[in-house]
Amino acid sequence: MKNLRIRIVITSIIFILLISSIGFAQSTSNMKEVIPIDKSSSVGDIPPSDILQPNNIIEIIEKIDLNALQEQAAQKLVALNLLKGYDDGSLGLERFIRRVEFCTIVTRMLGYEDSPILPPLFPFGDVKPDFWGYNYIGTAYSLKIVAGYPDGSFKVNNHITYAEAVTMLVRTLGYADDVKGTKWPDNFMEVGKRLGITRNLQIDYDKPVTRGEIAIMVNNSLGIDLKQDN
Secondary structure (H helix, E strand, O other), X not given: OHHHHHHHHHXXXXXXXXHHHHHHHHHOOOOOOXXXXXOOOOEOOEOHHHOOOHHHHHHHHHHHHHHHHXXXXXXXXXXXXXXXXXXXXXXXXOOEOEHHHHHHHHHHHOOOOOOOOOOOOOXXXXXXXXXXXXXXXXXXXXXXXXXXXXXXXXXXXXXXXXXXXXXXXXXXXXXXXXXXXXXXXXXXXXXXXXXXXOOXXXXXXXXXXEHHHHHHHHHHHHOOOOOOOO
16 A cells, blocks of 8 residues: 555656656747756656657556555465565565575475475585575475576576566466476467566566566466466
């Protein structure tokens, strides 16, 4: 509710500024002296002289809405103990999520945090038993949610791409058998879109995803029924 009020206020301010600028431009159209625009500040990549352009206003509002969605989704996941923050107290929603972090989230989603499922022979030589994410990675691997690299490593700190995240969530929810064809990631993306995992997001397949974007995807997934094995 608080984020909604903030968006309404900001949207109203931007609209008022747009109307005011139009009126000012009309009233000064016949003036010979033009006051230069201060180009020392901007909004993101948008220069101040272009902020009030309609397309840029829409872009700014969309960014505000996406940030609000990420914050709302993240707070829900925190309340459900699916997402935890860093030592500095932040959730780090702007950070790219790492492979080990996402394994942790999906393991918690399925209720295996306190009762991990480990393979008889742990396959990843770069993940030691005393590593904090050992059980999460082992469980995600045992449930066929994630795989390693051809060289036998897992690379815990590598970032997750959008396509990889959707693939892992489709598997987590039990819909891997619904995937048709062998053209990855299009086959998994189609199922993810149909289920609603990717709702409110438009990201390049090979782009790393942030913790905030993952929060939206996981929150979407919580509203999808788990598909049980027959």
